[in-house]
Amino acid sequence: MFVLLIALLIGSSVAGFAEAKAPPNIILVFIDDMGWTDLSCFGNTEAKTPNIDRMAEEGIAFEQFYVNSPICSPSRVAISTGQYPQRWRITSYLAHRDNNRERGLTQWLDPKAPMLARSLKKAGYATGHFGKWHMG
Structure with missing residues (x-):
């Protein structure tokens, strides 16, 4: 599994010199399971991804990055917390609750873990998560 990170800075406007620039x-x-060249903005000539290409062109697309694990749960923990996933005892995918203990894993990401979304919210951003959580 590859986790693709695209952080986009999509223009901000200023109404006047007195106003602060919007973040x-x-x-x-x-x-999950995407290779680094699966998008056309990263060189794929067969797949057409015009909307993602436009966001990458107008913003910032990280071209040199490493995932912390080839498995989704630990990778999500690493990018969401900024810490190694083993610190939070999530080193593999989180299965059924009974199996996690047998495998030495926690049941879910500790709510006390630092989270990128919380930090952004404190900075005034509106945040949301859509789709698969997969951190317990």
């Missing part, structure tokens, strides 16, 4: 928009996309 950039940020879109963080987690995608």
